[in-house]
Amino acid sequence: xxxLAHLAAYVAVVDEASFSRAADRLGIAQPLLSRRVKTLEEHxxxxxxxxxxxxxxxxxxxxxxLPYARDVLDSAQxxxxxxxxxxxxAVRAVGVPADCDPAALARVLRAGTEHGTTVAVRELxxxxxxxxxxxGSLAYALVRGEPENAALxxxxxxxxxxxxxxEPAPAGGHPVxxxxxxxxxxxxxxxxxxxxxxxxxxQLPGVRDRLARAAxxxxxPESLFHPAASTAAALAETLAGRALLLCTEPFATRHGAxxxxxxxxxxxxxxxxxxxxxxxxxxxxPGWLAxxxxxxxxxxxxxxVAGTAAEDPRxxxxxxx
Numbered sequence: 001x002x003x004l005a006h007l008a009a010y011v012a013v014v015d016e017a018s019f020s021r022a023a024d025r026l027g028i029a030q031p032l033l034s035r036r037v038k039t040l041e042e043h044x045x046x047x048x049x050x051x052x053x054x055x056x057x058x059x060x061x062x063x064x065x066l067p068y069a070r071d072v073l074d075s076a077q078x079x080x081x082x083x084x085x086x087x088x089x090a091v092r093a094v095g096v097p098a099d100c101d102p103a104a105l106a107r108v109l110r111a112g113t114e115h116g117t118t119v120a121v122r123e124l125x126x127x128x129x130x131x132x133x134x135x136g137s138l139a140y141a142l143v144r145g146e147p148e149n150a151a152l153x154x155x156x157x158x159x160x161x162x163x164x165x166x167e168p169a170p171a172g173g174h175p176v177x178x179x180x181x182x183x184x185x186x187x188x189x190x191x192x193x194x195x196x197x198x199x200x201x202x203q204l205p206g207v208r209d210r211l212a213r214a215a216x217x218x219x220x221p222e223s224l225f226h227p228a229a230s231t232a233a234a235l236a237e238t239l240a241g242r243a244l245l246l247c248t249e250p251f252a253t254r255h256g257a258x259x260x261x262x263x264x265x266x267x268x269x270x271x272x273x274x275x276x277x278x279x280x281x282x283x284x285x286p287g288w289l290a291x292x293x294x295x296x297x298x299x300x301x302x303x304x305v306a307g308t309a310a311e312d313p314r315x316x317x318x319x320x321x
Contacts, residue, residue, distance in 0.1 A: 001039060004076050007069045009036040010048060014058050014066060091118045094289070095129035095141030097201045097297055099231065099251050104296035111292045119289075125200050133276045140285060142293050143274050144204060150270030152299035157261040158196065159252035161241040175263035178218035181244075196244045197228040197237060201269065211246075214267055248298040271299050 012022035013033070023030040041048050048062035058066070092112070096105065105121050112119030124132065124141075132138030147153050158176055181196070198211070208225070215224045225246070228234035235255050237243040245257065248269070252259035262268065273290040294300070 001043065004073065006036045006040045006043075007073055009033045010040055010062075011066070011069055011073060013037060013049060013056060014062070017056050019056060091120050092139040093120045093122055093132070093137060094293070095122050095124045095132050095138045096293065097142060098123040098125070099199055099201060099247065100296040101250050101254065101298070104250075104292070108289070108292040108296060111288050115286065115288055117286075126204050133274055136276050138276060140273060140275050140289060140293075142271050142297060144201070144207075145270040145272050146206075147265060147268045147270035150272050152271040152273070152294050152297075152301060153265070154248050154269040154271060154297050154299040155261050155265070156202075156246055156268045157249060157252070157259050159238055159245040159247050159255075159257035159259045160194075161239050162256060162258045174260060176260045177263050178214055178220060181224070182219060194242070194244050195226045196224055196246055197226050197234045198246045199228055199231060199234060202246055203227050210267060214264060250298040269297070269299070271297060 008026060009022065009028075012025050013019055016022045016025060019034055019037075020030050023033040026033065037048060044061075044065065046061040047059050048065070050057045050059055094108065100123065108121060109119050122132075122138065126144045129138065129141040129143055133141050133143070144150075181194075198208075202208075202211070211225045212222055215222060226243075228237075228245075234243070234245050235257075238245040238257055239255070245252070247259075249259050249261070271294070273285050273293050275285050
């Protein structure tokens with residue numbers, strides 16, 4: 001027996017002096033309310049209401065139990081309020097990549113405050129975000145996934161040093177094919193043979209394998225992609241014109257680099273926003289949090305990625321190697 005529900009039915013009938021009005025107040029059918037009252041009477045071993053008259057009246061036995069019933073319901077309500085307050089005041093640790101936009105992360109914190117949730121952002125490598133969800137040290141996290149299957153996709157491109165002020169800026173926005181990085185015959189510059197540096201976010205084994213396969217298909221050396229020792233070192237090499245950097249457009253823009261997107265969307269980043277698993281399973285991710293986290297990495301819903309490369313059969317084959 002759900003004691004709270006049965007006591008609520010009993011108290012509602014006392015207050016309304018009517019089974020029908022009590023049922024309306026609780027939002028349940030009158031037969032269900034009547035059964036609850038009947039079950040409660042059997043449980044306590046006495047009649048709670050006199051039904052022989054036109055208006056329902058509470059028996060002496062029912063009146064003697066009424067203060068205790070109200071006290072139980074009031075205590076249950078206070079317990080629910082305390083649980084909600086405790087949930088709101090608890091800090092929710094959220095795992096994010098290390099190259100997120102700081103301003104966007106600030107909006108994540110502000111959105112949490114607006115929704116009554118205290119959020120703590122932790123910048124972690126991809127593997128630690130997964131283990132953090134598993135061991136409960138993280139409540140939510142952005143988790144890397146295959147770009148063709150993930151809910152979110154963050155377009156990647158190549159960042160390079162901006163041109164000197166005396167030279168016209170190159171046309172931006174045009175997708176780059178890896179074949180474009182091959183040294184041109186007769187070229188006096190090594191611009192097209194620059195190494196491509198990758199950040200920690202793109203150094204997962206599966207990601208490295210995709211990059212290696214794509215380089216091989218483009219006729220580029222296997223050593224084209226180099227893991228960066230640090231974000232600062234990668235930016236220094238890129239802005240000095242000694243390397244290209246695989247990154248998102250917001251990241252390149254924040255640091256004053258020129259950026260062009262990769263045509264092959266199988267090389268872009270895929271993300272899912274996941275919650276830690278508990279005994280009852282994974283809790284749902286709040287919509288406000290999912291949107292704010294997507295913005296922090298420059299990701300958009302998979303189906304909203306511009307261009308046709310996502311539907312290109314060559315892209316799907318590339319993803320499979």
